[in-house]
Amino acid sequence: MLMQIFNYIMLIYRHLIFSIIFITLSSCNSFKGTTISEDSLEILIVSRENIDNKNLEKFKRHFFLPQVTIPETEMTGDLYNIFDLTFIDFNDFTEYFHGYQNIVFLSPGSSYSITEKADKWHPSQVVLNFMIDTLSNEKDIQIMSKKLINEIKEKEVSRRIKKYKNGEKAEIRQFLKKNFDLSISLSNNFSIVDTINNFLDLRRDFDKGTYRLIISKISGNYITRNEIINEVNEISKNNIYSDTEGAFANIDDINANVYISKLTDENNIFEIRGLWKMYNDPAPMGGPILSYVINDKKYRHAVIFIFYIFAPGEDKADHLIEAEAIGKSLFTN
Known part of the structure; x- marks a missing residue:
C-alpha cells in the first residue's frame, strides 16, 4: 500500500517537473527561434568551415557601413557602424540564432x-548567401563587402517603408495628397505642428529626444550645392528654434561635413546629410539632419524634405535609418 502511494506521488512529481520544463522552454522564444529579434540592425555572419581565415579577416575589416553624419564622428573622426555584427562558425549555428533579423552565410567559391x-x-528576415572568390585580392573583397552591407541596409529601409505604409494620421495623409500629390510611410506618433499652403511641419517626441520633419514646395529647381544648403538653412531658420530669443537652427557646415549626392541620373533627386546646430543658444543643441530635394522639371518647382534628429547621448544608427525610410517613401511608395 505504501509502495503504491509512493509510486503515485512520484508520478505526479514527474508530471509537475515535466510541465515546468515545458513551460520554461516554451517561454524562451529566442532560444527556440520562434520570435524575430527586435533589433533589425543586427547582422549574424555565419562562416563555413572551409573559408580561408585570411579572406575572413579581410571581410571583417571591410564589412562596415558608417553612420553619416553623427556628432561623434565629426568631433573625433571615429567611425561607427550602422549595424551590430556577430560572427560565428557554421558548426555553432543552432536554433538559438534563428531569430536574427539579418543572417549572412559566408562560403568560398x-x-x-x-x-x-x-x-x-x-x-520578414533577410537571409543571404555570400560567396567570396578564393583568388580575389583585398580590393575586390572591399568592393563586394560594401555591396553586401548596402544591400542589407536597403532591404531594411524597404522593410520600414512597408511597415509604416498608411500608418500616418489621416490629416497628414490628406494634406500631403492635396498639396503635394505625394504619399508617405509614417508612424502615427507624428503630429502636425503647422500647415500652410504647400508647407507641412511635423513632430514626434520620444523618451530621449525629438524628431522634426518639414516638407515644403519651393519654386525653381535646385541642383547646385549652395542652392540646396541655402534653401535648407532658410527653412530651418524660420521654423526650428529654441526658447532663447534669436536662436535658430542651421546646417553646421563650419565644424562638420555636408554630403550631397545625386540619387538618380536625371538630376531630379538629391540627398543631403549633415549636422544641424542651434545658433545663438547657450545650450549645445544639434544632431544629424537628412534632407531630400525632389525636382519637378515639368512644373518648375521642387519638393524639399528635411528631417532633424535630436537624440543626445543615443546611438544614432536607428534614427538615421528611420529618417531615410521616411524620406525615401516619398518617391518610392
Whole structure:
C-alpha cells in the first residue's frame, strides 16, 4: 500500500517537473527561434568551415557601413557602424540564432555572388548567401563587402517603408495628397505642428529626444550645392528654434561635413546629410539632419524634405535609418 502511494506521488512529481520544463522552454522564444529579434540592425555572419581565415579577416575589416553624419564622428573622426555584427562558425549555428533579423552565410567559391536563401525562419528576415572568390585580392573583397552591407541596409529601409505604409494620421495623409500629390510611410506618433499652403511641419517626441520633419514646395529647381544648403538653412531658420530669443537652427557646415549626392541620373533627386546646430543658444543643441530635394522639371518647382534628429547621448544608427525610410517613401511608395 505504501509502495503504491509512493509510486503515485512520484508520478505526479514527474508530471509537475515535466510541465515546468515545458513551460520554461516554451517561454524562451529566442532560444527556440520562434520570435524575430527586435533589433533589425543586427547582422549574424555565419562562416563555413572551409573559408580561408585570411579572406575572413579581410571581410571583417571591410564589412562596415558608417553612420553619416553623427556628432561623434565629426568631433573625433571615429567611425561607427550602422549595424551590430556577430560572427560565428557554421558548426555553432543552432536554433538559438534563428531569430536574427539579418543572417549572412559566408562560403568560398570561384567567383563572387550574393543570393537570397529561399528557406527563412521568419517571413520578414533577410537571409543571404555570400560567396567570396578564393583568388580575389583585398580590393575586390572591399568592393563586394560594401555591396553586401548596402544591400542589407536597403532591404531594411524597404522593410520600414512597408511597415509604416498608411500608418500616418489621416490629416497628414490628406494634406500631403492635396498639396503635394505625394504619399508617405509614417508612424502615427507624428503630429502636425503647422500647415500652410504647400508647407507641412511635423513632430514626434520620444523618451530621449525629438524628431522634426518639414516638407515644403519651393519654386525653381535646385541642383547646385549652395542652392540646396541655402534653401535648407532658410527653412530651418524660420521654423526650428529654441526658447532663447534669436536662436535658430542651421546646417553646421563650419565644424562638420555636408554630403550631397545625386540619387538618380536625371538630376531630379538629391540627398543631403549633415549636422544641424542651434545658433545663438547657450545650450549645445544639434544632431544629424537628412534632407531630400525632389525636382519637378515639368512644373518648375521642387519638393524639399528635411528631417532633424535630436537624440543626445543615443546611438544614432536607428534614427538615421528611420529618417531615410521616411524620406525615401516619398518617391518610392
